[in-house]
Amino acid sequence: MSFGTLSNALVVIAIVVVVLIRRISCSELKNSDADAWRGPLILCGVGVYQIYGKHQYGAIDVVLLVIGAVVALAAGYASGMVAQVERRAGKVFFRLGIPGLGIMVAYLVVRLGLAGAGHLLGAATTVGGGALMVSLGANLLTQTLVIQSKAHREAEEYSVR
Template identity: 35%
Template structure:
């Protein structure tokens, strides 16, 4: 299962990076709800490990989450946001790749420290998905704050509704 999780996360990260670098309309559900769903999956993966987290596990998971959220906030801060056709469009500048590199390096470092401390839960592949979701939630928090202050609504969802459209004077 751990190899499958790692491959899935690599695939998710590759798609997310590619989409962010190319730029795309930013839909609220993708920005906010998808990371929340990933977080639930990550927590369930961790709890389904069969091992109880030790004190080093908890400490490393919390530290990793703080770092991942901080890097996500940085990603949200550097994201270029534009009004295109009355809806939000975003693109991560190439410099944002450094933040992705920092996220990957932080996870590798956390895994090495966790392995040395025999913190098997924090070193597990299940923690990768949780940290990715925390990173995306950090980015979503900053983007949402920027969106609300700009007055430019999220791009319409596939059904034509605008997520949080009532905040922008649009009916959902």
């Protein structure tokens, strides 16, 4: 494992830990959409930058990227659907809770399994962790979209009462 790969792995692990802690604890959903989307978009951007143009990609790389994207989007949707959204003093709060945490852990296990399979098959997308960052970013973007949708529905129901 090279120093670059090790540093990327540490960055991904740090991001995952921070995100999981924040998402399982009750956090305020910021009023600005940019606040909720900024982190996942940056994560996707860094991942795409790491993937783009550094290697010659083959069919196995494309298959692994597509499977990773499907798994990320499905897990993001599922964890967003089980997230608890509530209104307190005019502010919206959310948390994943135990079911959401279970979905996130299962997603990470599957995603790391895909990375391991890619490494064994010699896929270039597993070099550097860019695919993992894109996948995690896509997961968090999907999760955020679903949670924000639930929060907007909650706000509409609250205003009607």
